Every structure is written in C-alpha cells, then in structure tokens.
Amino acid sequence: MRKVAWISVMQLVLFGWVDRLFNYKEQSFYIFGRRDEPELGCRHTIKSHGAELARKHKFDWLILLLLLVIEIILYVIHPFHRFVGEDMMTDLKYPMKDNTVPVWAVPLYAILLPVSIFLLFYIRRSDVYDLHHSILGLLFAVLITAVLTDAIKDAVGRPRPDFFWRCFPDGRDEYDRWGNVVCHGKKIDIKEGHKSFPSGHTSWSFAGLGFLSLYLSGKIKAFDRRGHVAKLCIIFLPILAACLVGVSRVDDYWHHWQDVFAGGLLGLTVATLCYLQFFPPPYNTEGWGPYAYFRALEQISSSNPQPVNDVSMAVQGVNQRTTPNSIVDDQNLSSTYEAMESGKR
Numbered sequence: 001m002r003k004v005a006w007i008s009v010m011q012l013v014l015f016g017w018v019d020r021l022f023n024y025k026e027q028s029f030y031i032f033g034r035r036d037e038p039e040l041g042c043r044h045t046i047k048s049h050g051a052e053l054a055r056k057h058k059f060d061w062l063i064l065l066l067l068l069v070i071e072i073i074l075y076v077i078h079p080f081h082r083f084v085g086e087d088m089m090t091d092l093k094y095p096m097k098d099n100t101v102p103v104w105a106v107p108l109y110a111i112l113l114p115v116s117i118f119l120l121f122y123i124r125r126s127d128v129y130d131l132h133h134s135i136l137g138l139l140f141a142v143l144i145t146a147v148l149t150d151a152i153k154d155a156v157g158r159p160r161p162d163f164f165w166r167c168f169p170d171g172r173d174e175y176d177r178w179g180n181v182v183c184h185g186k187k188i189d190i191k192e193g194h195k196s197f198p199s200g201h202t203s204w205s206f207a208g209l210g211f212l213s214l215y216l217s218g219k220i221k222a223f224d225r226r227g228h229v230a231k232l233c234i235i236f237l238p239i240l241a242a243c244l245v246g247v248s249r250v251d252d253y254w255h256h257w258q259d260v261f262a263g264g265l266l267g268l269t270v271a272t273l274c275y276l277q278f279f280p281p282p283y284n285t286e287g288w289g290p291y292a293y294f295r296a297l298e299q300i301s302s303s304n305p306q307p308v309n310d311v312s313m314a315v316q317g318v319n320q321r322t323t324p325n326s327i328v329d330d331q332n333l334s335s336t337y338e339a340m341e342s343g344k345r
Contacts, residue, residue: 044128044296052344053132060136067143074150078155079194084167085179092163094253099201103244106201109241110208114138117212121219129292133278138211141274145207158197161253166193190266199255199263202246206267211239212274214282223283242267 052060074324082094115135122131160166164173167183167190172184183190213235217223222231246260255263280287 080159094161100248114212202263203241203267210271217282218287319334
C-alpha cells in the first residue's frame with residue numbers, strides 16, 4: 001500500500017509541476033512576449049517611425065561621419081619613428097608573412113555580421129528602436145575604437161616584430177652615427193612597420209564582436225538566474241572568434257602579445273560603454289530591449305490606458321485559471337499524505 005501511495009504522490013507532484021510550467025509560460029507570453037505589443041500599439045517599424053528616429057539622432061550620425069574622417073586622416077599620416085638601435089633588432093627579426101585574416105575581412109565580421117543578426121531580430125519583433133540603436137551603438141563602438149587605436153599607433157610608433165626585414169629587405173642593416181636605423185626598404189612597409197601598438201585587427205574584432213556578444217546575451221536572457229549554461233556558449237562564440245583573430249596577429253609576426261592584449265581590452269571596453277548607452281545591462285530584467293522601447297511603451301500606456309487594462313485582465317485571467325488547479329493539486333497532495341500517515345493505503 002505504501003508503494004502505491006508513493007506512486008500517487010509522485011504523480012501528483014509531477015503533473016502539478018508540469019501544469020504550473022505551462023501556465024507560467026502562458027503568463028510570461030502575455031507579459032514579455034508578442035501578445036501585449038499589438039494591443040499596446042508598440043509595433044514601431046522602419047516605415048512608421050524610422051525617419052522620425054533618424055532625425056532625432058541626426059547629430060549622432062553626424063558625429064559618426066566626423067569619426068570616419070578622423071580615422072581616415074589618422075591612417076594616412078605617418079607614425080612617430082621611434083629610435084631603433086642595433087641591439088634592439090634581436091626581437092625584431094621575425095619573418096614577414098601575409099595576414100591570416102586580411103584587412104578587408106575585418107569590417108565583414110566586425111560590422112556586417114552583427115548588422116545581419118540585428119536585422120533578423122527586427123524581422124522577428126518589428127522594433128525599429130532595437131534595430132536603430134543596435135546599429136548606431138555598433139558603429140560608434142567600432143569607429144571610436146578605430147580612432148583611439150590609430151591615434152595611439154601614430155603616437156607610440158612601436159616597431160613590429162618583422163621590422164628588420166621591412167627596414168632592410170636585403171638583410172644588410174645600416175645605422176647612423178647615433179645608432180639609429182637607416183632604412184632602405186619600401187616606404188609603405190616602413191610606415192606600417194611603426195604601427196605595432198596596439199593591434200588594430202584585435203581592437204576592431206573585440207569592438208564589433210564584443211558588442212554582438214552583449215547584444216545576444218540580452219536577447220536570449222543569458223543571466224536570468226535559471227542556470228541555462230548553454231546560453232553562455234552562444235555569447236562566448238563572438239568573443240572566441242575575436243580571440244582567435246588576436247592570436248593570428250601574433251602568429252603572423254605582425255604584433256607582439258602586448259599589442260594584442262591592449263587592443264582586445266580597448267575594443268571590449270569601448271563596446272561595453274557604447275552598448276550601455278542604448279541598452280540595459282544584460283543581467284537586467286529588461287536587458288532584452290533598448291531603453292527607447294520601454295520609454296515608448298510608457299508613453300503609449302499613459303496616453304491610452306485601456307489596452308494596458310486589457311492586458312492586465314488577460315494576465316489576471318491566466319492567474320485565475322492557474323489558481324484553482326494549484327489549489328486542487330495541493331488538496332490532493334495533502335489528502336495523500338494523510339492517507340499515508342494513517343495507514344489507510
């Protein structure tokens with residue numbers, strides 16, 4: 001009899017938790033899902049609010065253009081030619097190699113790849129605030145990182161690990177009376193040879209892919225305290241890709257490890273700051289959407305409270321449907337325990 005009683009207890013517990021799980025999902029669908037958005041009228045698309053949103057942030061887009069111009073100027077000008085003596089050449093004689101990750105590929109995975117993912121979320125949710133602010137934040141992260149990186153490159157002028165062969169392609173080194181190098185290689189190679197610190201590939205990669213990682217962590221609610229560690233694997237993928245780009249820069253002898261470390265730290269820091277300008281922290285309960293979306297939701301709620309009441313009534317209806325079931329489960333569970341204690345089963 002006790003065995004039958006324990007089986008009854010397990011059945012009640014199992015069915016009770018399954019019922020509560022489905023009721024919880026249904027209730028969450030009303031609060032956090034798509035059903036409340038059409039009722040509140042908060043489907044702001046590119047067609048309906050795109051132009052207005054762009055005009056509102058026109059100065060931000062102008063600043064982006066200014067950053068782009070500054071970046072072009074910093075890339076064109078010559079860096080500081082640091083003193084390089086003969087005794088320093090010991091660590092600068094690594095062979096010249098081609099880039100494992102070409103320069104043209106960096107904007108593809110650091111900008112176009114995140115933007116394509118932003119577009120996928122826009123197709124799913126039709127939220128122009130999320131699309132606009134994610135693209136704007138990404139471009140700010142990448143361009144601010146690029147300006148800082150090239151400004152530091154030009155100011156520091158650290159020679160690359162393959163500087164010897166850039167300066168002396170024939171292997172015959174030459175120095176002036178102060179012991180500084182007298183290069184006779186190609187001007188473009190010598191110019192690039194003084195741009196080691198920090199790594200531009202790495203800083204761009206961590207800026208773009210780091211921003212994407214923060215964006216995904218908010219969208220999939222990676223820090224919702226439910227213990228779904230598999231979500232972390234998704235948000236670590238962009239970071240892993242950025243790390244591998246940094247490793248390739250050391251393997252190709254284009255950078256010292258300090259250059260890569262500084263570039264990664266710079267890019268990830270700027271990406272985090274730019275992300276937090278538009279989105280709550282990923283561990284926040286509202287971290288799945290931009291600040292502007294919730295402000296628009298509040299404005300609609302204050303101007304038209306009736307739809308909000310409808311949503312509230314719908315949520316209350318879900319609660320009313322779940323409450324009797326939970327009460328019946330608790331009563332059945334209590335009666336089973338009493339039967340076990342009295343020895344009737």
